[in-house]
Amino acid sequence: MRFETLSVFPQVFAPYLDESIMGRAQRKGVFDFEAFDLRRWTHDRHNTVDDAPFGGGQGMLMKPEPIYEAVDEISSMGEGRPYIVFFSPCGRRYDESCAERLAGEERVLLVCGRYEGMDERAYELADEVFSLGDYVLTGGELAALVVIDSVVRLLPGALGDDMSAKDESFSGSLLEYAQYTRPAEYRGMGVPDVLLSGDHGAVDRWRRRNAIERTALWRPDLLKGADLTPEELAFVREVIQRSNGGGDVDE
Template sequence: MLVETLSVFPGVFDAYLGASIMGRAQAKGILEFRAHDLRDWTHDRHRTVDDAPFGGGQGMLMKPAPIFEAVADIKAADSRPARVIFFTPVGTPFTQSVAQRLSGEERLVFVCGRYEGMDERVYELADECLSLGDYVLTGGELPAMVVTDAVVRLLPGALGDEMSPVDESFSAGLLEYAQYTRPANYEGRSVPDVLLSGDHAAVDAWRRRNAIERTARLRPDLLDDADLTTDERAFARQVMAGGFDEAAEGEA
């Protein structure tokens, strides 16, 4: 997959995308990354990318011309079809299912806004607009890194264990089950006995039940779309009603 960013701060991507899973994905040829400097498409000696908004108001807006020119040139520079993505509060909420869908693309181009926002006309360039949540960031660089991370780790070969993305939170509409490692007892805090039993079927059953319990307790909004049996849904309702003893369950 080819991932490209258009930003006034192209250097901010180097450290993160060059490390850990993202760095290994590039070394393996799974991910190709290019960061473009929006100021390369300006035509004044100050390399100006912003201007005051019509009608007055606070802050500065990103000008349309550099963005239109940049996106056209970036798309034309590679024969692979590009999906152009902008970040905006009115965009589609970014979720794991969106990450899964985007992982099927050959090429993603993220346009990163700054300042008070972008001239509204540039959004006609977008194939898709995304929002990370109901809060405000200083620019689109962090959202671009977040989406890139979530998408690339789903690509075949990006993770060491191919089952890792399958078992993670949200992959089946549930939060991930609780996990533990050595020591089995740390200052009186014990690992559930079932995880030490060596009974794989019992471990799988505990993990499924624990995932449902955690989701019902912490993110009940996810349960509407989760694939649950009738008994599992009844158990989830019991948890939400406060009729489930978490401490007793941990000893099972």
């Protein structure tokens, strides 16, 4: 898989993507990456990528011309047109299902905004527009790194254990179960006995129940997409009722 970014700060990506899991995945050929500098597609001596908005207002907007020219040229490079992603507060909320879908693409181009945003016409280039959440960043570079990281770890061979990415939070619409490591006792806090029992079946059952409990307490909205047995649904109602101090449970 190939990732490309278009940004006025192309140098910010390598320090993260060249290290740890991302770096190893690149060296193993799981994915490759190239960062393009938007200023390469400007035509004035100041390499201007922004201008004042029509109608007035604070800040500057990214101009459409460099973005269009850059996307056109980058799209013509290599094999096959990239799947083009932009970022905006108006976009779809990015989640694990989005990452799973992008992992099926051969080539993804992430276009990173800056300043007060982009000329609205630039978004016509996008195959999809994402929002990471209800907050504002100074630019799209961090958002692009989040997307790349979340997708790469789903690719075969990226983690060194193809099952590990399938057993984490948001896989199967549940948060991940609690995990512990040595020492078994620390500052008066212990580890659940079942995890020390050596009974793998019991451990699996505890993990499933713990994942359901944590999801019910912290992200009950996720349970709508979870495949739960009648017994597990009854457990969810019990957990929520306890957390409400014994009050009624909203269905």
